[in-house]
Amino acid sequence: MLISDLMTTNFICCTKEQTLKEVRPMFTKTYSNILPVVDDSNKLIGIITKNKIFQILTTQPSLDMTIDKIYNANPIFLNPTDHVEETRKLLLKYNVGHAPVVNEDMIPVGVMSTKQLLSSYSTVYSQLSSVLEFAYDAIILVNQKAEITMVNKGFTDLFGLTRKEALNKSTTELFPELNIEMVIKTGISIHNTPHIIDGQQSLLSILPIRENGEVISAICKVTYRGLTHLHEALTKVKKLEKKLSYYQNEINEMKGTKYTLFDIAGESERIRKVKHEATLASKSMSTVLIIGESGTGKELFAQGIHATSSQKGTFVQVNCAAIPPELLESELFGYEDGAFTGAKKGGMKGKFELAQNGTIFLDEIGDMPITLQTKILRVLQEKEFQPIGSPRTIHLNTKIIAATNQNLEKLVAEGKFREDLYYRLNIIRLDIPPLRERMDDLPDIIQAVIQRLSDSGFYIRGVTHSALTKLMKHAWPGNVRELQNVLERAANLKTGDYIDAEDIPTFNQNNEKNDFVHQSTSTYKDKILSTERDMIISALKEAKGNKTKASQLLGISRPWLYNKMKKYNLEYSIIEKE
Incomplete structure (x- = not known):
């Protein structure tokens, strides 16, 4: 206000x-x-x-x-x-x-x-407090320093503390596992992420509150009641989604694509802008140039544009960097029977002809030999070409999309890419932002990847809050493709229903060192856990079972001690016997 x-x-x-x-x-x-x-x-x-x-x-x-x-x-x-x-x-x-x-x-x-x-502050505070008090979930409001400014009964009941013990306290010290300060720092929302509290399955949501673009506070909600009914409802929704997805897949297969623009996860301002531009690009026959780092999803956008377009033909992809230069021309334009030594009997249709009435996607066009760029330019200008060794001219009704992870302006300046071809391609340009510049979308992308893994045969319900926090701290030089690989690897290693932080490797630039660090961490982690359990037992013995006194001796909060006792199956009766 x-x-x-x-x-x-x-x-x-x-x-x-x-x-x-x-x-x-x-x-x-x-x-x-x-x-x-x-x-x-x-x-x-x-x-x-x-x-x-x-x-x-x-x-x-x-x-x-x-x-x-x-x-x-x-x-x-x-x-x-x-x-x-x-x-x-x-x-x-x-x-x-x-x-x-x-x-x-x-x-x-x-x-x-x-x-x-x-007067106004008291009124607003009173009204908000009343709303929070009657909320079914556990809710706290924190300031910019992650200190609790408002708390409801659901939260104090869940964590076993009084309102006085919670107010004005730092969540970083009281509830470090919630990692609320990470949301305040990054501004990334967390929605219904699985989290275990006192051995109880719950869903955690943390929403940053902004003013003039700056995060000034956050609201944290923990849903822990009625989850059985919620899961049943979500299961029904997923079944309906699968039915719709089945019919959508059939339509996509007819057009030669697997993805639409709706399959591109994320609602950040940057990605919404690009998706909007891609939708507009699908409505015309103008050439589209997609620029982005490796792993940002350039192919997904190309497929999405074709799926949204009115083109009835198929989507044909050509990786200009993967095909040897001497074969690329015949791959693109095809050839007639006997056009050259070793030519396939009966000739071969080229990619342009196969994409007739559809879309051709020229991926990694920055790697196309400059000699072939001249012929591509003519196709773009005249909308026609001749197969190698053929007198016939094929008139194209094909949408052309090109993509590269290179700086074409720099290649033009170096004489490695034709300037006139660059201008002919750069009619509608889509700049795909790297993942590190749209980290707001990370939770949505993770959910989309998890869904695809689930559809491909993995039994996986999601990632835990601790795993999500670990993933949010990485810079993602490999973008979405790297994220997909990390999650698939974790899906193979996990032992429970969810991917946890320990299933995700410690990120390192050197892969061999990375694997070693992950294995070593697991070994050291077991030792640390064993030591932690012994320390808790000693503190409880000294405190004669008094959990408040034990938490003070250990220098941790009482709710955190409860969580640790639950984790190590340490009940009061066990402590007494020991």
């Missing part, structure tokens, strides 16, 4: 040349205890308070004196865009009852009182 939402706009200004006689009656026309003092341009130069007027009158009976010697020329003033919470702290800090509100030109536009701020 901003100051402009609460400030009083019914106020009166005065000038420093006015007398006590003129200023005193002004206070009867306003509810404020101050009057802004302005200059000839109506700009704020100070304030005069009601108390100051009466104080002067008791010592200086003359009403004819001006206020130029008694007004406050250095007052605290506010802006309409100031946040209410910060303003409340400011006014309380300097013990200010009222303050003028000025615009960017220093012209008064309102007056704000501490009473108004406290």
Whole structure:
């Protein structure tokens, strides 16, 4: 909430040349205890308070004196865009009852009182607290430092602590496993991520709250009741989705594609923009150039454009970097029977002809030999070509999409790529952002990959919160393709229904070293867990089973101790016997 939402706009200004006689009656026309003092341009130069007027009158009976010697020329003033919470702290800090509100030109536009701020804050806080209290889930609200500012009964019940024990405490210290500070730092939302609390299956959601583009707080929700019914409902939804997916796959197969633009996961501003541009590109026959790093999903966009287009023919892909230069021409244009030594009997149709009435995708076009670029340019300009050794001319009704991970402008400058071909390709350009620049989409992409793994035969229900946190900390130089490989590897290693953090390798640039680190980590981890269990047992013995005292001895929170006891199957009776 901003100051402009609460400030009083019914106020009166005065000038420093006015007398006590003129200023005193002004206070009867306003509810404020101050009057802004302005200059000839109506700009704020100070304030005069009601108390100051009466104080002067008791010592200086003359009403004819001006206020130029008694007004406050250095007052605290506010802006309409100031946040209410910060303003409340400011006014309380300097013990200010009222303050003028000025615009960017220093012209008064309102007056704000501490009473108004406290009243509004109390009302909003009370209303929000009431809503949270009746919420079915466990909910907390935290500030920018990840300190709890609001908590409901569902949360205190779940973690076994009182409201007093939770309020104003750092979640980083109390509940490190929730990793709320990561969401505040990255601004990435987490929705219904599996999480184990006290041995109980739950779903964790953390939503960052922004103001002027900056994360100022976050709300954390833990769903732990009624999950059985929720899973049943989700199972029914998934069955319906599979039926729809089956029919969609049949349509895609007819057009030679596996993916549509709807299959591209992510709703960040960057990716929404590119998907919108791709949709527009599908509506015309203009050439499309897709630029992006390896693994960003250029082929998915190409297939999505074809699937959305009105082209009835198939989608034909050519990897210009994978085919030897001497064979690429015949692959693209085909040849007639006997066109050259070793030619296939009866000739061969080229990719362009196979893509008639459909779409041809020229992947890695930056690697195309410059001698062949001339012929491609003619095809783009004339929309026709001749197979090798054939007198016949084939007229094309084919949408052409090209893609590369190289800097074509640089290749043009180096003479390795024809400038006229570059301009002919660069009619509609899609720049696919790397994964590291759209980390907001990471949870959605992970879910999409998990779904594909599940469809391909893996029994996997998702990734845990700890696994998601680990994945969020990686820079993803290999983009979505690297993420897919990491998740598939983890799907093979996992022992439970979900991929956990221990199933994901420690990221390292050197693969051999990476595998060694992962194996070594597992060995050391077992030792650490064993030591941790022994320490907890010792603390509980010393505390004679008192969990609060034991948590203090260990320097951890009581809820965290409960989680650890559950993890190591340490019940009070066991501690007593030991």
